[in-house]
Amino acid sequence: MNPEAEKARAPEADEPCPTCGVTRWTALFESRSFTIGRCARCGLVRTLGVSADGDATYPAFDQRETALVRAMRFAVAQLLRERARIVERFAPAPSEPGAKRRLLDVGCGSGAFARLMSRRGFDAVGVEPFSLGRPVDEPGLRLVRAPLERVRSDLGDFDVITMWHVLEHLDAPQPTLASLREHLRPGGVVVISVPNFESWQSRFFEGGWFHLDPPRHVTHFDHATLKALFAETGFEILGERTFHFEYGPVGWLQSALNRILPRKNFLYEFIKDRGALAGVPASQTALNLALSGAAGVALAAPSVVVEALAALKNAGSVITFAARPTQGVRQG
């Protein structure tokens, strides 16, 4: 037995499951020297032995803003319309004709989605503790650079609250999800999206799956554990989907590239431009970009097809739930 793997398993014994409180984990596999384990009682899957320490896990961005990076980011931003359509399908109708609906995007990143929803007629607020960007406060759009806990008392209430790929980053997802109810107007909904641990992608790539992303992803949800979380926190599910252009084909592509390229997550980091490639020599960047581009062209169409098939079997790479408070009335 590999002594390194033994060492990686050591911390798991004393870590209680955040859902059921029991400390009994079954190790599933290793990923980047972290143990991915399943709670023997409730089935929740976690990255063991880590806590979501912001400074270490989310270093400050250092963006280069080259023309190429900006162009790629623009292309990716087009995919945000897919999110907008989901939100608009489940958002309650305006209280009176012409009234603006309020949307809160928790973990808004650069604020691109909140900005898009503002342009689409919502009064949008984005909250993000980590990523780069100046605070924004203009008519219809407010971007706050602080943890939700610190600013929540002055946010008001909302018709829609979104969390796109945030819940899996939290040490304790339960209290955060439950607390969103306090910010929902009567008839308000949440739209929550996380990677799907039981997706075809996850099963195929296991520890090398792009959307597994330890140690930043602490909890790895599947349908059963996400449904249980919604039930425990007082939400009833209105609709769900597992196919997203934004996450699905990209997950196949980047996971496959990671198998063949020396530099992990090169394409993703190149597009996100978070400074992760800062020390990479230009010749290596050019080589990785050329190989990623060539493989990307070859793999793009098959990625879409196989992800669409997976989604038909409810095993797409992402689970998105739209939900409302169980009693349909405002709490507390």
Ligand SMILES: [Zn+2]
């Ligand atoms: Zn458990």
